[in-house]
Structure formats: structure tokens, C-alpha cells
Amino acid sequence: MQSLKGKTAIITGAGKGLGKAMSLALAAEGVNLGLIGRTTADLEQLHAELTNLYPGINVAHATADVGSYIAVKDAVETITKTLNTVDILINNAGILKHGGILELPVEEWEQVIQVNVLGTYYMVHEVLPFLLERGQGDIINIASTAGAKGAAKMSAYGASKAAVVNLTESLMQEVRKSNIRVTTFNPSTIATDMTINANFTDGNAEKVLQPEDLAFLVVNNLKLPQRAFVKEIGLWSTNP
Numbered sequence: 001m002q003s004l005k006g007k008t009a010i011i012t013g014a015g016k017g018l019g020k021a022m023s024l025a026l027a028a029e030g031v032n033l034g035l036i037g038r039t040t041a042d043l044e045q046l047h048a049e050l051t052n053l054y055p056g057i058n059v060a061h062a063t064a065d066v067g068s069y070i071a072v073k074d075a076v077e078t079i080t081k082t083l084n085t086v087d088i089l090i091n092n093a094g095i096l097k098h099g100g101i102l103e104l105p106v107e108e109w110e111q112v113i114q115v116n117v118l119g120t121y122y123m124v125h126e127v128l129p130f131l132l133e134r135g136q137g138d139i140i141n142i143a144s145t146a147g148a149k150g151a152a153k154m155s156a157y158g159a160s161k162a163a164v165v166n167l168t169e170s171l172m173q174e175v176r177k178s179n180i181r182v183t184t185f186n187p188s189t190i191a192t193d194m195t196i197n198a199n200f201t202d203g204n205a206e207k208v209l210q211p212e213d214l215a216f217l218v219v220n221n222l223k224l225p226q227r228a229f230v231k232e233i234g235l236w237s238t239n240p
Contacts, residue, residue, distance in 0.1 A: 005030030013093030015042030066119030
């Protein structure tokens with residue numbers, strides 16, 4: 001297993017939930033962090049927490065809605081000016097809208113695609129040149145088991161995650177020979193504010209995946225020897 005100490009990761013949706021858990025887990029490995037999220041207060045709080053817990057790492061943050069290309073471009077520029085480089089990109093930011101085809105307003109359906117699909121593309125577009133320049137790197141896109149099978153009233157979210165799966169596969173085929181590893185993570189329901197507020201779970205830690213479970217898997221996936229990578233990972237609750 002390779003050491004992650006001294007590497008630099010950019011994480012979207014970093015302010016809470018999965019993004020926060022992954023940030024804390026990577027910081028514990030000595031990884032410098034660029035945090036991107038929509039809520040400045042959440043990012044500032046996490047930034048302070050990380051530097052207090054792990055004073056040896058460098059942390060930068062930028063507020064951005066990844067559904068906006070201009071916002072993504074500015075955020076990546078801000079972070080890379082502070083941290084100088086990027087080794088790892090984790091596209092975690094996403095939104096969930098639940099409703100039938102005729103129930104969900106058109107603008108909300110579009111917003112899910114804008115954030116979940118185009119947001120992932122925008123981040124890859126801006127960060128990939130840094131990885132190509134270094135001649136190695138990792139990109140992890142957080143999709144979902146919802147992208148593998150349709151479900152009633154989940155058309156927007158499911159379609160967006162299916163698109164992320166395909167985008168990630170295509171990207172993997174494109175950059176694999178450049179020594180860049182690209183992995184799709186497909187978790188089932190994880191207890192976060194998003195899933196709890198949508199009434200998908202009560203967050204019961206005995207039965208439902210927790211953010212720390214995904215964070216553990218991400219860290220250990222990144223620690224694989226550079227010669228190896230996992231193309232796609234599914235993560236499920238044992239007894240939901």
C-alpha cells in the first residue's frame with residue numbers, strides 16, 4: 001500500500017456529510033486538502049477543524065456551486081494558487097430531487113443534471129490538466145446504486161447518476177494510459193442530511209451505511225499501488 005502523505009486532494013461537496021468524512025479521513029493520512037462547497041460557514045468550520053486536528057497539512061477552501069462552470073473555474077484557480085498542485089480529485093457534490101415525471105418541476109429536473117452531471121464534468125475539465133502535467137493522479141466520482149436501475153419518482157437522480165457512471169467509464173478509458181486512475185463509487189443509501197431529509201433512511205447506525213464507511217473505502221482505494229486501480233466499487237448495507 002502506498003502512502004498518501006504529502007499528496008493534495010480537491011473534494012467537492014466538502015462542507016458536510018460524505019465530503020466532510022472523506023476530508024477528515026484523508027487529512028489523517030497527511031493529505032493536503034482543497035475544499036469546495038456551497039456554504040461558506042460549513043467550509044470555514046471544517047477548515048478550522050482540520051488545521052486544529054492536523055497542523056501539518058495545508059488546507060484551502062473556496063465557495064462554489066459546481067453547477068456553474070465559471071464558479072468551478074474560479075474555485076479551482078483559488079485552491080491551486082494556494083496548494084500549487086493537485087494529485088487527487090473527488091467529485092462528491094450532488095443534489096437529490098424526488099418526484100414523478102409530472103410532479104417534479106422542469107427546472108428542478110434540470111438542476112439535478114446541472115449539478116450532478118455537468119458539475120462533475122466541469123471539475124474534471126479544470127483539474128485534469130494538473131494530473132496530466134504530473135503524469136499521474138486519481139479521480140474518484142461518487143455515483144450511486146440508483147444509477148444502475150430505474151425507480152419510481154427517482155428519474156432525475158437516477159438518470160444523473162447513470163450519466164456519471166458512463167462519464168467516469170469514458171474518462172477512465174481516455175486517461176488510463178496517462179497513468180491516471182479513475183474510479184466510480186456506487187454506494188447505496190448512506191445516512192446524510194440529504195437522505196435523511198428525503199425520508200430515505202432514519203440514519204440508524206446499526207443498519208444504514210455511515211459517511212465514515214465510504215471514507216474508509218476511498219482512503220484504502222487510493223492507497224493501492226500505483227500500478228493497480230479499481231474501476232468501479234459498490235458499497236451496500238449488510239442488513240438494511
